[in-house]
Amino acid sequence: MTSNPATSEMDANESELAANAADQIDELESLRAIFSSDSEPVTVSWNGVSPVVGRVSVRIQLGDQTEWSLTDDGNKMSHRIRSLPPVSLLFALPSSYPSHAPPSLAVTADWLSHNQRHLLTNHLVSIASNSPNCPILFELVCFIQSESAQFLGLVDTESNTISLDKDCNDSNTIESILEHDRKHRDQLFANETITCGICLDSKLGANSFRFSTCGHAYCKVCLVDYFTIHITEKNVLQVTCPSSSCKKEPNAASRNASVSSVQPLPPHTLTALLPAPLIEKYESLLKMHDLLQKPNLTYCPRQTCQAPTLKDPDEEKLCICPECSYAFCFFCNRTWHGYAAYCQIRHLSVVAAEYAAADESKRSVMEIKYGKKLLEKAIRELEEDKLNSAWMKDNAQACPNCRVMVQRSEGCCHMTCMTCGTHFCFLCGQHLNKSNPYQHYNTRGSSCYGKLFEGAVIRNDAAFGEEGFGGDNEPVADGGIRNGPNVGEEAVAVGNEVDDGIEFQDFLGVDDFVVEEQGFVMPARWRRTQ
Ligand SMILES: [Zn+2]
Numbered sequence: 174m175t176s177n178p179a180t181s182e183m184d185a186n187e188s189e190l191a192a193n194a195a196d197q198i199d200e201l202e203s204l205r206a207i208f209s210s211d212s213e214p215v216t217v218s219w220n221g222v223s224p225v226v227g228r229v230s231v232r233i234q235l236g237d238q239t240e241w242s243l244t245d246d247g248n249k250m251s252h253r254i255r256s257l258p259p260v261s262l263l264f265a266l267p268s269s270y271p272s273h274a275p276p277s278l279a280v281t282a283d284w285l286s287h288n289q290r291h292l293l294t295n296h297l298v299s300i301a302s303n304s305p306n307c308p309i310l311f312e313l314v315c316f317i318q319s320e321s322a323q324f325l326g327l328v329d330t331e332s333n334t335i336s337l338d339k340d341c342n343d344s345n346t347i348e349s350i351l352e353h354d355r356k357h358r359d360q361l362f363a364n365e366t367i368t369c370g371i372c373l374d375s376k377l378g379a380n381s382f383r384f385s386t387c388g389h390a391y392c393k394v395c396l397v398d399y400f401t402i403h404i405t406e407k408n409v410l411q412v413t414c415p416s417s418s419c420k421k422e423p424n425a426a427s428r429n430a431s432v433s434s435v436q437p438l439p440p441h442t443l444t445a446l447l448p449a450p451l452i453e454k455y456e457s458l459l460k461m462h463d464l465l466q467k468p469n470l471t472y473c474p475r476q477t478c479q480a481p482t483l484k485d486p487d488e489e490k491l492c493i494c495p496e497c498s499y500a501f502c503f504f505c506n507r508t509w510h511g512y513a514a515y516c517q518i519r520h521l522s523v524v525a526a527e528y529a530a531a532d533e534s535k536r537s538v539m540e541i542k543y544g545k546k547l548l549e550k551a552i553r554e555l556e557e558d559k560l561n562s563a564w565m566k567d568n569a570q571a572c573p574n575c576r577v578m579v580q581r582s583e584g585c586c587h588m589t590c591m592t593c594g595t596h597f598c599f600l601c602g603q604h605l606n607k608s609n610p611y612q613h614y615n616t617r618g619s620s621c622y623g624k625l626f627e628g629a630v631i632r633n634d635a636a637f638g639e640e641g642f643g644g645d646n647e648p649v650a651d652g653g654i655r656n657g658p659n660v661g662e663e664a665v666a667v668g669n670e671v672d673d674g675i676e677f678q679d680f681l682g683v684d685d686f687v688v689e690e691q692g693f694v695m696p697a698r699w700r701r702t703q
Pocket residue numbers: 369370371372373374391392393394395396
């Protein structure tokens with residue numbers, strides 16, 4: 174400690190010593206009252222013989238700005254911090270203080286260099302020497318609090334940066350400052366009130382958890398439930414902040430790089446929240462997940478081995494198990510089939526659909542695997558199949574008796590199977606009564622009620638006469654056939670329900686209709702006779 178040797182206790186008489194003792198007690202009590210905290214108490218000790226020694230932890234006030242960037246020379250980066258660790262002021266009070274002698278002083282802080290501590294101590298000593306005869310500790314503490322950051326050149330208020338002396342800008346010091354800052358933020362957060370984004374209740378920060386990366390906060394009860402569910406169900410990718418803004422889809426750039434922007438939380442960040450067994454489970458799930466992310470990793474296909482096997486990146490397909498030396502194909506897992514042969518395809522249509530939907534990089538992998546020609550042929554066949562089945566869906570129906578597909582060319586929905594003679598409905602495939610097939614379309618409540626002509630294609634040819642479907646027809650009541658002014662070669666009758674055969678005939682202006690028993694009006698040429 175540094176003291177002023179020019180004065181000594183010898184100079185004070187007995188009554189002055191008594192007054193000094195009283196002054197010291199007052200000063201130390203007020204220091205305690207103002208600067209003591211649970212985590213950093215003001216400590217004072219006196220062994221009955223002079224001097225009284227003590228220590229005050231002082232927080233350096235950084236100014237109005239809430240966040241500062243701390244430059245980290247070693248890692249060529251900066252960290253956002255809100256506070257610096259405290260500086261300790263050590264003092265020794267001789268019995269002649271304050272009447273005749275100043276206190277002895279020293280400053281300690283791991284994150285200040287020797288030079289900075291020396292500068293600050295000397296400055297405090299000179300303040301004390303310039304104010305003889307009065308208690309000075311309070312003023313010294315205030316100087317450290319509000320002026321030392323500027324005095325030592327630690328802060329640049331223009332750029333909001335904090336720079337450590339080059340002698341102590343090392344990773345250990347930076348880490349201890351960051352650790353202190355985390356604790357300090359936690360203390361502040363514990364007294365805040367937050368609204369939990371899951372249960373929407375107001376909760377005290379002490380009962381909540383804030384994600385350091387995004388700042389979102391939720392109550393602990395909700396988060397424990399949330400993480401327990403996702404870890405139990407092995408949804409590793411869901412072990413993130415639950416906020417929708419933190420679960421955004423990867424952007425286009427990162428999608429191209431096939432990297433998701435949402436990364437699972439590191440297990441150590443959840444230790445304050447979750448029980449140890451759950452954290453362990455999460456750690457092993459994460460390891461598994463990371464392994465699976467490796468594009469060249471597979472497992473030995475031998476049932477008795479199953480060792481993780483990394484494919485040599487220079488090999489297209491060949492894998493050699495590191496445990497049992499089994500040589501197998503990376504893609505089809507079968508015993509090594511040589512470079513010339515392609516992998517066998519078990520379900521060609523499945524692979525073809527996968528190939529059709531694949532992006533360029535996946536396609537090139539599949540081409541190595543199965544051969545480009547085979548895949549392209551499979552895609553052509555897949556497309557033909559699709560067209561066929563779409564056409565069949567629109568134009569054919571299976572006979573409910575013999576399952577032969579019966580094609581509808583044009584006309585109504587009453588079908589007669591050419592193979593077995595069964596009458597059935599084109600729309601629903603239902604068996605129809607041979608003696609009264611139209612009942613199906615004429616009975617209220619039937620699934621095909623009023624749909625006899627549903628989807629029928631009506632050709633406007635000579636048989637319909639000059640005033641046929643090409644004409645400019647008036648609209649009819651709901652459910653009737655509508656025919657717009659500019660209908661060309663084909664008109665489609667939809668949802669027709671005709672109560673009055675005469676009106677229907679008049680409307681169509683066509684002569685060659687027959688009136689069926691059930692009251693339906695049909696052009697003679699529509700009747701199926703097959
Ligand atoms: Zn909640």
